[in-house]
Amino acid sequence: MATIRKRNGKWQAQVRIKGSGALSRTFLTKADAQAWSRSLEAEAVRRGLPVGLKVLDSMTVSHILIRYRDEVTPNKRGAVREYVAIRVMLRSDISKTKLSSLSAAVVNKYIKNRLATVKPGTVRRELSILQHALGVSRNEWELPLQSNPVAMSKKPQAAESRTRRLEAGEWECLRNECAQSGNAQLLPMVELGIETAMRRGEVLSLQWKDIDWNKKTLLIHITKNGHARTIPLTPRALQIIEAQRSIKHHSDSRIFPTTEAAIKMAWRRVIRRCCLIDFKYHDLRHEAISRFFELGLSIPEVALISGHRDTKMLMKYTHIRPENVSQKLLRLTEAAAIVLSSNRE
Incomplete structure (x- = not known):
């Protein structure tokens, strides 16, 4: 039998079960005390003492x-x-x-x-x-x-997804500062991130054996969602990886022989010099995915590259600029007008 009483501004629930003695617990609200008592009594009926x-x-x-x-x-x-x-x-x-x-x-x-x-x-x-x-x-x-x-419990609402993309002139500034970084691996990693939408950890874990030069693809073994994926490489991505061969260390199988801590430190310094304090390394992934859609790739094609298995989550990484869509509509309209004019002739 449960006894609930208020003491010192709190609610104390006490349940006496034969053979077990009294079990008590203090709650901030009466509703919590009643819920606990009911669950305890129900458990006693279901399982015994x-x-x-x-x-x-x-x-x-x-x-x-x-x-x-x-x-x-x-x-x-x-x-x-x-x-x-x-x-x-x-x-x-x-x-x-x-x-x-x-x-x-x-x-x-x-x-x-x-x-x-x-x-x-x-x-x-x-x-x-x-x-x-x-x-x-x-x-x-x-x-x-x-x-x-x-x-x-009542969990706080998740913050809105980031929509930060590189504005005019920011990519050039970022690239130039990365080229001046004391960490020679920063620039090629950043450029490869833009070309592949790979996460920082995925780029750092890349090994030479992961590259298929004939198929122009690379295999990512360790991913955030636990599913390995093979992604196609752009011509520029192949150039970046090829350039890493000249600095390849015989004792290191990694394409980018550096550490996550070193890259984080170098990135922070570059961002300060560029005055892009609100731009994060992970925003490169947003930028890359948005560019893929602007190039005309389909949702399945972009998902193949990014590794997203949920279309809703993929859309959170997609921030297509309205002005780019406007330009695309203009080109399509002009092309359609030319075709229509040609058919009339």
């Missing part, structure tokens, strides 16, 4: 995050970034919350506090990690969590 719930009083969110960091995160491609996100969460108040007290209200408070200092996208990524960690705890580690509070 839930004595294992007592362990939730002796564990905090930090226990879950640390185990998840040590056992699950290392198997992910984005492990480095996830380590950073978990480190941030471990310093927050939510990490000290007992699992028996974790609720949607607690998660919502965490969301509100984080939004005061970071962008919604950062908060959404942290919540995704926490939600998965709680899911793994419940389904694989057999912790008696009655629900996943993160799934019931």
